[in-house]
Structure formats: C-alpha cells, structure tokens
Amino acid sequence: MSDTSGLRNFADLLHGRPAVPKPVADDVTTRYHLFPEFPSKKAKSPFHMSDAGEIWPPPPLDDEDVLTEILCRLPPQPSSFLHASLTCKLWGRLVSSVAFRRRVRDHHRHAPIFGVYEKHARTLRFIPSLDAPDRIPPERFSLKVCADGSATVDNWGMLGCRHGRVLVINLTRRELLVFDPVSGDRHVIALPLDFVNHRCTANGAVVCCEDQGAGHFRVVLVGVLGNGGEVAARVYSSETGEWGELLAAPEPCRVGRLPCTMVGNGLYWWLAEPLGSILQFDFGTHSLTIIDKPPIADINIGCSRIIRGKDGTQLGLAVLSYPTLQIYDRQVGSHGALMWVLRKTLHMDKILGLPAGMADGNTYIRGYSEDAAAIVMSAHHGVRNALYIVHLESMKHMKIHGNFFENLYHPFANFYIGRL
Known part of the structure; x- marks a missing residue:
C-alpha cells in the first residue's frame, strides 16, 4: 500500500x-x-x-x-x-x-445517544434514534425481563442507565439486574433483606468504577423502609459482591420515581416528600443529605430535571414551562451561601419548530442523560406524541419517530465499538 x-x-x-x-x-x-x-x-x-x-x-x-x-x-x-x-x-x-x-x-466529553429505553409489558424495549449506518437494531439492545410463558407479569421497572450500564429492579423476584447492552453481560444482585422485608418503594443508580478496572461497578439503592418515612441507602460493590452498611437519611422523606443524576461525587434524586426537595448521596462521605426545594416559581417535577451545572461539578436544573426552557446553576453567592442562578432561557418552539401556543400539559421532560448532557422532551401535537432529544450545550436535536405514551424514557449514551 x-x-x-x-x-x-x-x-x-x-x-x-x-x-x-x-x-x-x-x-x-x-x-x-x-x-x-x-x-x-x-x-x-x-x-x-x-x-x-x-x-x-x-x-x-x-x-x-x-x-x-x-x-x-x-x-x-x-x-x-x-x-x-x-x-x-x-x-x-x-x-x-x-x-x-x-x-x-x-x-469528546459527551457520548452519543443511541436511543431510548421504555418499559413495555415483559420487555425493556430499546428504541434507536440514529440513522444508518449508525443505527443500532432494537433487538440488539432490548432485554426480555419476564418469561413469555408466565401467567403474570413481574412487578419490575428500570431505574436508570449510566456509563454504558442499565439498572433494572424486579420486586417480584427480589433482585436487581445490571445489564451491559454492548457486551450482553448480565449481573443479578439479590435485594438486601431490609429492603425486601419492609416492601419499600425503592430507587437506585449504577455507577462504573474505572479506577478498579475489570468492569467493576457500584449500585446505590435508596428507599423508604418503614411507615414513618425513614429513608435509607445501601451500596453494592461488584468487586466484593456484598452490600455495605445501612445509611439513614437525616429526616423522614420519600424518594420519587424519577431517575437520579450524577454530579461530581454525588447522586441526586427528586423527593416526593417534601415535594421538590432533593436527596443527595455523597460517595466520599457515604452519607445522605436533603437539599431544600429550589426557590423557583411554579416548578413542576414532571417538567423539570436535575442536571449537571455549567462547570460539570455543581448542580443544575432544567425547567420546562413551554415554550421556554430555563437552565439554572447552583452557585456560591457573594456571601458564601448557595443560590440558584438562571444561566439561560431557551425558546423550544423555535428550536424544535413547534407551535408557540401549545396548551399546558402537552409538553414534558421525559428523561435526561448526564453522559450526553441531553434531555428527552415529549410534545403532543395533533394526534401524535413526538419525542425529541435535545443537547443542552449545542442545542442540536433529533426527533425519534413513532408514537410515545410512556411517562418516562431513559436515553442510552455510550461510546460503542462493535458490530452494527
């Protein structure tokens, strides 16, 4: 040559x-x-x-x-x-x-989004978002959670995806499943007994541990363990194969169903009670902290997401009040106090080419990926629900074709090297 x-x-x-x-x-x-x-x-x-x-x-x-x-x-x-x-x-x-x-x-900093996951009966269904030659076939990344021959459908749900891993909870089988769509590897983890015995409402997150090598990861599980609203967490390590000690929140609260966001060395969940407050898990101190509700008028959890701030290490918020999307950063003020500062206001009708006068309740934020710094937004226009992926830095966007009626979609982002 x-x-x-x-x-x-x-x-x-x-x-x-x-x-x-x-x-x-x-x-x-x-x-x-x-x-x-x-x-x-x-x-x-x-x-x-x-x-x-x-x-x-x-x-x-x-x-x-x-x-x-x-x-x-x-x-x-x-x-x-x-x-x-x-x-x-x-x-x-x-x-x-x-x-x-x-x-x-x-x-590159941000990975491309290959598509979104949605819960569909017995299957965690993958919906590709890219065109050929980058399109991933749905069957390649989809996951059968419940057996077709069973008389009933298990009580299960997807908790989120991060660093190329997908986390699924199956309350019927009392287990968690960590799934790598690229390699096809599956790691089943039995739920800790204190989470099973109290029939808690649980949420969780998977985080990869590159410093440990060998594809190790950690799972953080949080939930309400008692009738009094006591929230606690445990951390699972794939390296040891064991759950860590029980970590209690400083006061009663209730974790919502939305996926968490990883910012710096912490994980952050919206709380259902007190509504609009934020639960933080710190990997450095292995402790839970409650952050007061942001003083933002008319904030709606269904139209908002916790995101990474401008510098990538501080908290941020994306708040949709159609036709505008406002981006906030949590910063240290002049007197040393933390405060929420409006960074920018985006006009989504102009960006996505949608009518400006769409009625309230027709647009929502359905997902967020910190791996890609992008939100998933739904818009009901005419007789169809359209789904859009919007990158918050470049404002590049793509429309996923089809009909979408779920309340939650999980964007899957990764640097994929394999067959198509």
Whole structure:
C-alpha cells in the first residue's frame, strides 16, 4: 500500500467515510504507515533525532501513541470506530482497548445517544434514534425481563442507565439486574433483606468504577423502609459482591420515581416528600443529605430535571414551562451561601419548530442523560406524541419517530465499538 493511499484512507476515516482494508504483510508494524516512511537514517524527518544528530523513524510505541491520539478524534458515532477497527489488526487492537475508550471520552466529553429505553409489558424495549449506518437494531439492545410463558407479569421497572450500564429492579423476584447492552453481560444482585422485608418503594443508580478496572461497578439503592418515612441507602460493590452498611437519611422523606443524576461525587434524586426537595448521596462521605426545594416559581417535577451545572461539578436544573426552557446553576453567592442562578432561557418552539401556543400539559421532560448532557422532551401535537432529544450545550436535536405514551424514557449514551 502506497503512502499516499494510506493518508487518503486515513482522511476518509476522519471525515466519517469507511476505509477500505488492503492486503497487508504479516508484520503488523509495516501494515499501515500513517506518515511517509523514511528509508534512510540520513533522510530528513521531523519525528526523532539521535544525540549524534541522525534522523530516525519513530519507534513503534510512539507510532501507536500518536495513532491512538488521532483515532480518538474520529466522530464518536459507532460506524466511525467500527470502520477504524476493520482497517488492520493494529487499528483494531488500539480501538478495542479500554484505554482508547477512556481517551475518546476525555476528548469528546459527551457520548452519543443511541436511543431510548421504555418499559413495555415483559420487555425493556430499546428504541434507536440514529440513522444508518449508525443505527443500532432494537433487538440488539432490548432485554426480555419476564418469561413469555408466565401467567403474570413481574412487578419490575428500570431505574436508570449510566456509563454504558442499565439498572433494572424486579420486586417480584427480589433482585436487581445490571445489564451491559454492548457486551450482553448480565449481573443479578439479590435485594438486601431490609429492603425486601419492609416492601419499600425503592430507587437506585449504577455507577462504573474505572479506577478498579475489570468492569467493576457500584449500585446505590435508596428507599423508604418503614411507615414513618425513614429513608435509607445501601451500596453494592461488584468487586466484593456484598452490600455495605445501612445509611439513614437525616429526616423522614420519600424518594420519587424519577431517575437520579450524577454530579461530581454525588447522586441526586427528586423527593416526593417534601415535594421538590432533593436527596443527595455523597460517595466520599457515604452519607445522605436533603437539599431544600429550589426557590423557583411554579416548578413542576414532571417538567423539570436535575442536571449537571455549567462547570460539570455543581448542580443544575432544567425547567420546562413551554415554550421556554430555563437552565439554572447552583452557585456560591457573594456571601458564601448557595443560590440558584438562571444561566439561560431557551425558546423550544423555535428550536424544535413547534407551535408557540401549545396548551399546558402537552409538553414534558421525559428523561435526561448526564453522559450526553441531553434531555428527552415529549410534545403532543395533533394526534401524535413526538419525542425529541435535545443537547443542552449545542442545542442540536433529533426527533425519534413513532408514537410515545410512556411517562418516562431513559436515553442510552455510550461510546460503542462493535458490530452494527
């Protein structure tokens, strides 16, 4: 393969066009030259100079580092990485590594949303949002939760998804299920006895632990354990396979059914009682804290979501009062007190091309992904319910086609490297 054809092939990848694999030699170090090859040590090259002043081609390790750095700048859509992995064995090995995925996430910051999950009878149904060639077939990521032959449907629900994992609770079977749609791996966790015995209303979250490696994760389960409204939490570690000690909230409250949001080192849930307040779980201190209801007029939990603030480490809120969507950040004021500050107001009718005069109750926020910094918004216009994914930073949006009547949709975002 000539150097010019190699560069042309790489340029195609950078622009999202598929590369054409070429017949290659057995030695993987000579299979693909990202830059022109210099046959002589005396040739002038910008890559490496010895102490004696001689010019040398870069060593293979440096080549891989540079190549990895360039590959991680490919568009984050699934087809980009798939085409790169098929170019040659070297590229395939680099693209499929855990280190590469970490560098891709650090570079792009926000993962693409592949679609949304909804509860549908016995199945957790995946609804793809991307077009070909990036579209994930629904059957690839959907999950059968209840057996078809059973006389009754289990009492189950989806609690959320994060870091490429999906968390499902099955109260009939008294278990949690952590599902990796990309690999197909499933991890079943028995509910702790104190959550089962009190028949509590539970919510929870899954968080991956990259610092521990080997695909380890933690599950935080919160719920009301008694008639007096005592809320407590436990943390499960996949590394130990055990639940941690019971952690009690400082005062009675009731956790709502909406998924939590991870901000910095904490998880945050809307509370149903006191309505509009926020429950915080801190991974650093392993403690629960209640944050007072934000002093925002006419805040409606069904039209609001806890989001990440502008800097990514502080709390934020997205409040929909159609046709406007207001974004708030929780900041430290001049006197050291925390306060909610309006960052921007967005006119969703103009962004989505919807009528400005739609009646109240026709638009809702149905989901949020901190992995993608995007909300899922529903709009009832005419005889159909439309679903939109709106990225809160770029304001890019997409419409998911179909009819949607559920109150909750879970956007699934990830950097996917695999078959389509």
